[in-house]
Amino acid sequence: xxxxxxxxxxxxxxxxxxxxxxxxxxxxxFADIPAGVRYEGALRMSEAMSESELLQHMKELAGRNADxxxxxxxxxxxxxxxxxxxxxxHILSRSEFYTAYTPYQPEIxxxxxxxxxxxxxxxxxxxxxxxxxxxxxDGATALAEAAALASAATGRSRILLSRTVHPEARAIxxxxxxxxxxEIVEVGYRNGVTDLTELENMAGDSAAxxxxxTPNFFGCIEDIEAIGRIVHDRGGLLVxxxxxxxxxxxxxxxxxxxxxVVGDAQPLGxxxxxxxxxxxxxxxxxxxxxxxxxxxxxxxxDKEGKRGFVLTLQAxxxxxxxxxxxxxxxxxQALLALCASVYLSVMGKAGLQEVAEQNYRKxxxxxxxxxAVPGLSLAFEAPFFNELVIKLPEGTAPDxxxxxxxxxxxxxxxNLGRDYPELAGHMLVAVTERRSKAEIxxxxxxxxxxx
Amino acid sequence: xxxxxxxxxxMSRPGRVAYSLPESDVPECDAAADIPVHLxxxxxxxxxxxxxxxxxxxxxxxxxxxxxxxxxxxxLGSCTMKYNPKLNEEAARLAGFASIHPYQPEESIQxxxxxxxxxxxxxxxxxxxxxxxxQPAAGAHGEWTGLMLxxxxxxxxxxxxxxxxxxxxxxxxxxxxATAAGFETITIPSNSKGLVDLDRLRAAAGPxxxxxxxxxxxxxxxxxxxxxxxxxxxHEAGGLLYYDGANSNAIMGIARPGDxxxxxVHLNLHKTMSTPHxxxxxxAGPVGVKSRLIPFLPRPIVSRREDGTYYWDYDRPQxxxxxxxxxxxxxxxxxxxxxxxSYGPEGLRRVSECAVLNANYMLKRLAPYFDVPYPGICxxxxxxxxxxLKAYGVRTLDVAKRLLDFGYHPPTIxxxxxVEECLMIEPTETESKETMDAFIDTMIRIVHEAQSDPQLLxxxxxxxxxxxxxxxxxARKPVLNCTCG
Numbered sequence: 001x002x003x004x005x006x007x008x009x010x011x012x013x014x015x016x017x018x019x020x021x022x023x024x025x026x027x028x029x030f031a032d033i034p035a036g037v038r039y040e041g042a043l044r045m046s047e048a049m050s051e052s053e054l055l056q057h058m059k060e061l062a063g064r065n066a067d068x069x070x071x072x073x074x075x076x077x078x079x080x081x082x083x084x085x086x087x088x089x090h091i092l093s094r095s096e097f098y099t100a101y102t103p104y105q106p107e108i109x110x111x112x113x114x115x116x117x118x119x120x121x122x123x124x125x126x127x128x129x130x131x132x133x134x135x136x137x138d139g140a141t142a143l144a145e146a147a148a149l150a151s152a153a154t155g156r157s158r159i160l161l162s163r164t165v166h167p168e169a170r171a172i173x174x175x176x177x178x179x180x181x182x183e184i185v186e187v188g189y190r191n192g193v194t195d196l197t198e199l200e201n202m203a204g205d206s207a208a209x210x211x212x213x214t215p216n217f218f219g220c221i222e223d224i225e226a227i228g229r230i231v232h233d234r235g236g237l238l239v240x241x242x243x244x245x246x247x248x249x250x251x252x253x254x255x256x257x258x259x260x261v262v263g264d265a266q267p268l269g270x271x272x273x274x275x276x277x278x279x280x281x282x283x284x285x286x287x288x289x290x291x292x293x294x295x296x297x298x299x300x301x302d303k304e305g306k307r308g309f310v311l312t313l314q315a316x317x318x319x320x321x322x323x324x325x326x327x328x329x330x331x332x333q334a335l336l337a338l339c340a341s342v343y344l345s346v347m348g349k350a351g352l353q354e355v356a357e358q359n360y361r362k363x364x365x366x367x368x369x370x371x372a373v374p375g376l377s378l379a380f381e382a383p384f385f386n387e388l389v390i391k392l393p394e395g396t397a398p399d400x401x402x403x404x405x406x407x408x409x410x411x412x413x414x415n416l417g418r419d420y421p422e423l424a425g426h427m428l429v430a431v432t433e434r435r436s437k438a439e440i441x442x443x444x445x446x447x448x449x450x451x
Numbered sequence: 452x453x454x455x456x457x458x459x460x461x462m463s464r465p466g467r468v469a470y471s472l473p474e475s476d477v478p479e480c481d482a483a484a485d486i487p488v489h490l491x492x493x494x495x496x497x498x499x500x501x502x503x504x505x506x507x508x509x510x511x512x513x514x515x516x517x518x519x520x521x522x523x524x525x526x527l528g529s530c531t532m533k534y535n536p537k538l539n540e541e542a543a544r545l546a547g548f549a550s551i552h553p554y555q556p557e558e559s560i561q562x563x564x565x566x567x568x569x570x571x572x573x574x575x576x577x578x579x580x581x582x583x584x585x586q587p588a589a590g591a592h593g594e595w596t597g598l599m600l601x602x603x604x605x606x607x608x609x610x611x612x613x614x615x616x617x618x619x620x621x622x623x624x625x626x627x628x629a630t631a632a633g634f635e636t637i638t639i640p641s642n643s644k645g646l647v648d649l650d651r652l653r654a655a656a657g658p659x660x661x662x663x664x665x666x667x668x669x670x671x672x673x674x675x676x677x678x679x680x681x682x683x684x685x686h687e688a689g690g691l692l693y694y695d696g697a698n699s700n701a702i703m704g705i706a707r708p709g710d711x712x713x714x715x716v717h718l719n720l721h722k723t724m725s726t727p728h729x730x731x732x733x734x735a736g737p738v739g740v741k742s743r744l745i746p747f748l749p750r751p752i753v754s755r756r757e758d759g760t761y762y763w764d765y766d767r768p769q770x771x772x773x774x775x776x777x778x779x780x781x782x783x784x785x786x787x788x789x790x791x792x793s794y795g796p797e798g799l800r801r802v803s804e805c806a807v808l809n810a811n812y813m814l815k816r817l818a819p820y821f822d823v824p825y826p827g828i829c830x831x832x833x834x835x836x837x838x839x840l841k842a843y844g845v846r847t848l849d850v851a852k853r854l855l856d857f858g859y860h861p862p863t864i865x866x867x868x869x870v871e872e873c874l875m876i877e878p879t880e881t882e883s884k885e886t887m888d889a890f891i892d893t894m895i896r897i898v899h900e901a902q903s904d905p906q907l908l909x910x911x912x913x914x915x916x917x918x919x920x921x922x923x924x925x926a927r928k929p930v931l932n933c934t935c936g
Contacts, residue, residue: 004794004798004801006534006536006793006880006881007801007802007805007880007881008881008882008883008884009805009808009809009880009883009884013883013884014808016884017808017809017811017812017884018808020812020815020816021808021811021812021815022815023811023828026804026807026808028828029804029807029808029811029828030705030706030807031828032673032674032676032827032828033674033676033702033705033706034676034678034679036679037678037679037706037707037710037711038705038706039579039704039705039706039707039710042796043576043577043704043796043799044576044796045572045573045576045577045791045795045796045799046569046573046788046791046792046795047792047795047796048792048793048794048795048797048798049792049793049795051538051793054538054542054789054792054793055538055541055542057792058538058542058545058548058785058789059545059547060562061547061548061562061563061565061566062542062545062546062547062548062562063547063562064547064560064561064562064565065547065548065551065555065559065560065561065562065563066551066555066559066560067546067547067549067550067551068546068550068551068552069546069550070546073552075552075554075555077554078776078777079552079553079554079777081550081552083472085469085470085471087469087503087506087507089544090507091506091507091510091511091514093540094510094511094514095519095520095521095522095535095727096514096515096517096518096519096521096522097513097514097517097519097729097730098519098535098540098727098728098729098730099519099520099521099522099535099727099728100517100518100519100520100728100729100730101525101527101530101532101728101730101731101860102728102730102731103517103730103731104527104863104865105518105851105855105860105861106917106920107852107855107912107915107916107917107918107919107920108517108518108855108860108912108915109516109517109518109730110456110513110516110517110916110917111512111513111514111515111516111517112513112517112730112731114456114458114513114516115510115513115730116731117458117931117932117933118458118459118460118933120931120932121458121460121932121933122498124932125496125497125498125932126496131929131931131932132931132932134731135732137588137589137592137732137733137775138588138775138776139776140775140776141588141592141774141775141776148631166776168773168776168777169776171772171773172772172773172774172775172776174772175599175749175771175772175773175774176631178599178602178633178771179595179598179599179602179631179632179633180631180633181633221486221490223487223490224490225489225490247492247496248492248495248496249482249491249492250486250490250491250492251489251490251491251492251493252492252496255493256489256490264776271549271550271782272549272550272551272552272553273543273548273549273550273551273781273782274548274551274552274553274560274563274777274778274781274782275552275553275776275777275778275781276553276588276733276775276776276777276778276779276780276781276782276783277588277732277733277735277780277781277782277783278776279733289929289931295731296929296931297931298925298926298929298930298931299925299930299931299933300920300921300922300924300925300930301920301921301924302917302918302919302920302921303918303919303920303921304918306455306917306918307455307456308917308920309920310920310922310925312922312925312926312929312931313926313929314926315926317623318591318623318624318626318627319622319623319624319865319866320623321623321627322623322626322627322636322638323626323627323629323630323635323636324630325623325627325630327627327631328591328592328594328595328624328627328628328630328631329589329591329592330589330590330591330623330624331588331589331590331591331731331732331733331734332731332732333729333731333732333733334729334730334731334732335727335729335730335731335732335733336729336732336733338510338730341459342506342510344498345459345469345498345499345501345506345509345510346469346470346503346506347469347470347498348463348467348468348469348470348498348499348500348501349495349496349497349498349499349500350468350470350500351468351469351470351472351498352495352496352498353492353495354470354472355470355472357475357482358472358475360480360482361475361477361478361479361480362475362477364477364480364485365477365478365480383485383486383487399556402556403556403558406556406558406559411552411555411559414554433472433475436473436476437476437477438476440477
């Protein structure tokens with residue numbers, strides 16, 4: 001292949017460049033690769049396609065997936081089907097943003113740096129924390145980094161982890177714990193929320209932190225103030241993972257005693273995209289500022305006194321501290337942090353309250369419908385935000401129900417039995433502002449049908 | 452003087468809105484009657500109140516104050532700032548990719564699973580490995596994942612190996628990842644040719660060696676010619692070889708890490724496979740392994756049944772567990788897959804040839820004006836030293852800042868740490884000879900300016916929206932968010 005739309009090299013260019021180098025042919029430039037490790041075969045990989053063939057092929061692959069534009073989704077469990085304001089894809093398509101690297105040259109990266117500074121400001125405002133970083137891979141890995149931070153800050157290695165935290169986030173914390181030498185102790189739940197009595201009993205005097213999520217994996221709202229008191233009394237930190245969209249309705253964790261607040265910004269305008277990429281956020285109290293992982297943007301002035309922004313507090317980071325860095329992370333999810341910022345700019349003060357209120361109201365309405373259908377019931381009595389656990393009629397397998405729902409145009413909820421054996425026969429259902437009353441009624445009717 | 456660009460918060464005017472939600476069609480309910488009042492928001496978040504035109508103009512203005520590959524040449528060494536094909540963006544936005552949920556029934560996402568499965572196979576073939584995981588979200592995340600795999604492998608054999616060896620030219624993420632995986636780092640100096648010093652390696656390798664982490668071509672843009680000997684030393688000591696794939700753009704289809712003796716590999720899809728850097732992310736850092744490490748891969752991986760259907764394979768009892776929620780950065784994986792299929796194997800080989808030819812051409816033309824610490828042929832990038840400019844009171848930082856005035860993103864100047872006043876240049880294959888020639892001419896002009904009018908460089912940049920910024924003040928008195936809230 002010598003001609004390709006992304007490759008400018010002509011035969012003439014090649015000849016001129018080789019002549020300038022003093023090489024006879026391109027292969028001479030690879031003479032430093034020992035013959036024994038040179039690849040001489042033909043790679044067995046997917047073959048090349050023309051632009052139109054490839055686009056058609058991608059559409060064909062995409063067309064074999066049931067997407068939330070064609071199906072009515074009641075699936076959440078960490079990834080939610082919210083309305084994405086029309087302006088978002090337009091702004092994210094500005095290639096000055098998406099084709100840029102990390103802003104190492106601040107003079108030509110003020111746009112990105114200011115966007116990150118505004119993202120940090122948004123996260124502080126939502127969470128009630130003093131400092132936030134430029135973002136993390138996702139909410140789950142941010143939680144693992146929070147465990148590492150808590151351990152380093154307290155000099156303790158025991159982490160209390162509520163079982164109401166997202167099972168995948170717990171799995172990642174456990175994987176990370178092996179590398180960091182942390183001991184993970186799981187705390188059970190009662191009636192859908194962390195069991196405070198069990199937490200008191202297990203807390204001991206050596207816990208670095210308790211990790212909780214609110215609204216938790218079941219959608220239930222945790223009393224993080226009470227949880228914070230228990231762990232603070234024993235010298236540990238309160239690490240809270242939260243859904244940023246819920247903070248239009250629920251109190252900022254920073255006002256309830258949280259020392260670290262993390263979460264995933266996916267509900268803020270980020271497409272579901274099979275669960276990634278999303279964008280984690282990480283916010284801390286002022287005391288923990290210099291222990292934060294990841295990139296941080298700060299405000300400063302240029303030599304003429306003009307306001308400008310730079311990457312700062314880099315003495316924490318791997319490119320300077322190497323093995324002594326606070327974390328190995330070197331990227332952030334800048335483009336999706338931008339997405340979250342645009343979302344919050346569009347929604348504004350009133351919009352975020354209204355969208356959170358609508359989620360809550362529609363979930364409550366759904367709960368009311370569930371109660372009216374024989375055979376269906378709510379698993380828990382604890383208050384919830386936009387997600388609820390529904391107990392299915394005896395003998396109904398959630399996966400079978402999901403398959404049936406799919407046939408009539410619904411993407412059903414999550415089968416909880418895989419991660420919570422005690423909740424076999426239960427389905428976790430999310431109801432966002434996108435769902436209309438008619439869709440909810442139809443969905444619940446289908447769930448109860450065939451009894 | 453132009454005024455400071457306003458923050459979105461500073462544009463707020465009470466009463467304005469940019470959102471549009473349908474009226475709620477379900478009955479109202481009182482949250483305070485249900486949720487304990489102390490858990491309800493007392494003060495609404497002080498988000499800006501703006502209308503849609505404000506939003507569009509604000510972010511458009513911010514984008515105009517930013518510089519990406521689409522704006523111009525971006526020879527940022529070690530970052531592979533190649534063109535980000537638009538078809539890939541279009542593909543990732545298809546509803547069948549963008550609006551699918553990770554927990555949907557497998558039968559409802561067969562297209563996505565087929566894509567992931569094919570990508571696993573293609574990347575394994577390209578790197579000469581036996582199996583891939585697509586979970587890691589970035590290069591550093593891949594490194595850490597790979598080291599956790601190595602840890603699990605040694606533990607499964609009843610061996611306690613605590614040390615990871617890295618060359619002094621390695622990326623900072625290598626030692627930082629080693630720490631996060633619970634290893635101690637041993638840094639060994641490079642030899643006078645900029646390559647791994649075999650004697651130092653022999654001295655460092657031993658029964659406590661878990662792995663050697665190596666970038667090849669290395670961060671100086673040089674191929675580790677003694678890679679076979681290096682692999683033998685590490686393997687004889689019972690350690691494994693980790694390949695940092697940051698520089699894979701030099702060797703696609705030409706040499707494979709798996710054939711060089713590497714046991715674990717990560718690739719940066721946002722470098723080699725053209726997915727956009729996004730201003731810092733998202734990326735993806737898939738990890739490939741040789742067969743003896745397959746049992747430890749994160750779960751799930753995508754597998755194929757005999758009937759041709761695909762499924763999430765969770766049945767991996769020795770797995771290190773999960774490293775990322777769901778299945779990795781799927782949207783990025785879609786773009787990487789489209790990239791591979793836009794070239795095919797022969798095209799990818801040509802990509803690497805062009806990347807290497809471009810770099811050698813630039814090296815040859817720039818060599819007379821700078822010191823070349825490691826002469827000879829380079830791979831996809833090369834490192835110059837600007838130390839002779841110090842005689843005029845000019846640092847490479849000043850050269851970089853002056854380049855901004857000519858509309859270029861400067862080369863990497865902070866790295867590698869073992870070259871004084873370094874300039875690390877990586878043109879990539881998607882730049883034309885004319886673009887490179889114009890850049891080279893500009894570099895030569897700047898060298899002349901350094902000699903004749905150094906102050907011009909010290910004051911640079913002259914044309915940007917802000918001048919040099921006070922980084923010391925930013926770190927000493929951190930202002931990390933606006934207090935308008």
